[in-house]
Amino acid sequence: MEEKELFEKLKSAVVEGNDKEIKKLSQLAIDNGVDAYRALINGCAKGMDVVSDKYEKKEMFVPEILLSARAMYAALDVLMPHLKAEESKNTGTVMIGVVEGDIHDIGKNIVSLLLKVGGFEVVDLGKNVPLKTFVEKAKETKPDIIGLSALMTTSMMGMPEVIGMMKDAGIRDQVKILIGGAPISQKFADQIGADGYAPTGPSAIKAAEKLIGGN
Ligand code: B12
Known part of the structure; x- marks a missing residue:
């Protein structure tokens, strides 16, 4: 097969939520x-783009989306061990998490994985992370x-609340904040x-490299 x-x-296997096929x-x-x-x-990631699109157009619903998510993870299980980590040219640590009230973690998991592949040390706090946890963990793991x-x-x-809490804790200038997610913009x-x-x-890796280089 080409x-x-x-x-x-x-891509289709993600859209269809066919985890056996995708494996x-x-x-x-x-x-x-x-x-x-x-x-x-x-x-795989292109499949999730289609899924997002269909969800918005109400052509796909939550149970199907969950199957697509499961297929995405099934693919990750097989592919992950074969992702070649870069010759640790990036020596920085990135702590990442989905903010409180939000359980959408597919994108975060992809970013987290790619950062690891890109040679970063990654501390993944998971999803629905209480805002104060970002500050507490930042003090611990620096x-x-x-x-x-x-x-x-x-x-x-x-x-912005996390950023405010970092300022209050006096650690805002010790760490760079990188944000992302579908509703987020540069503005x-x-x-x-x-x-x-x-x-x-992929652009998250470049952004992280730039932030660390600018330290
Ligand atoms: C899959 C999905 C779900 C799944 C989540 C499964 C999971 N484990 O993640 C399920 C079915 C559980 C779900 C639930 C809900 N969902 Co939903 N969901 C989606 C959907 C269709 C796709 C999201 C996705 O996975 N995309 C694929 C990934 C690969 O893309 P991504 O997340 O954008 O990530 C990429 C970039 O954004 C970026 N990125 C992401 N994070 C970060 C972080 C950093 C630091 C950086 C640099 C980059 C970066 O890189 C990623 C990789 O390229 C979106 C539609 C959309 N347009 O986003 C709705 C959507 C997000 N959901 C929505 C809603 C409303 C809900 C529910 C409230 C529905 C309900 N009534 O129950 C619940 C919310 C539960 C909660 N409290 O969080 C709305 C949100 C609307 C709003 N107010 O903004 C959306 C936009 C759909 C819509 N148009 O209505 N959902």
Whole structure:
């Protein structure tokens, strides 16, 4: 099977929420020497884009979305061990989490994974993370960057609160804040005084590299 066809099939398997098929296809990709990172980005993640689109148009509903999410994770299980970590050219630590009130973690997990592949040390706090936890954990682990993820217009308002709490705790200038998620924009990042924004997983790595380089 040609690489392009394989990517198309991975994409469809995510949309259909077919986890058995996606496991087979992911393994096939590995067996054929296809780069795991490309299979993830050009295949599986493209499927989630379709899912988001269909959800918005009310062509797909929550139970189906959950199946797609499960298929995405099934692919990650197979592909993850084959993602080649870069020769730790990035020596920074990124602490990342989905802000309080929000359980959408597929995007955050992709970003977290790609940062690891990009050579960063990643402390993943998970989803629905209480705002004060970001500050408490930052004091403990002293990350170079805190990555905040939000997928809802309600939960994104937790981001400026985290920044305010970091200021109150006197640690705002010790860490860079990188934000992302579907409703987030560069404009919002500027408004709330975040240090960086990235719209996708791959661009998140570049943004993190830039933030660390600028330290
Ligand atoms: C999948 C999904 C779900 C799944 C989540 C499963 C899971 N484990 O994550 C389920 C079914 C559980 C769900 C539930 C709900 N959902 Co929902 N969901 C979605 C959907 C369709 C796709 C999100 C997704 O996974 N996208 C794919 C990933 C790969 O993309 P991504 O998350 O954007 O991440 C990328 C970038 O944003 C970026 N990024 C992400 N995080 C970060 C962080 C950093 C630091 C950086 C740099 C970059 C970055 O990189 C990622 C990779 O490229 C969106 C639609 C949409 N347009 O986003 C709605 C959506 C987010 N959901 C929505 C809603 C309303 C809900 C519910 C309230 C529904 C309900 N009535 O129960 C609940 C909310 C529960 C809660 N409290 O959080 C709304 C939010 C509306 C709003 N107010 O803003 C949306 C926008 C749909 C809509 N148009 O109505 N949902």
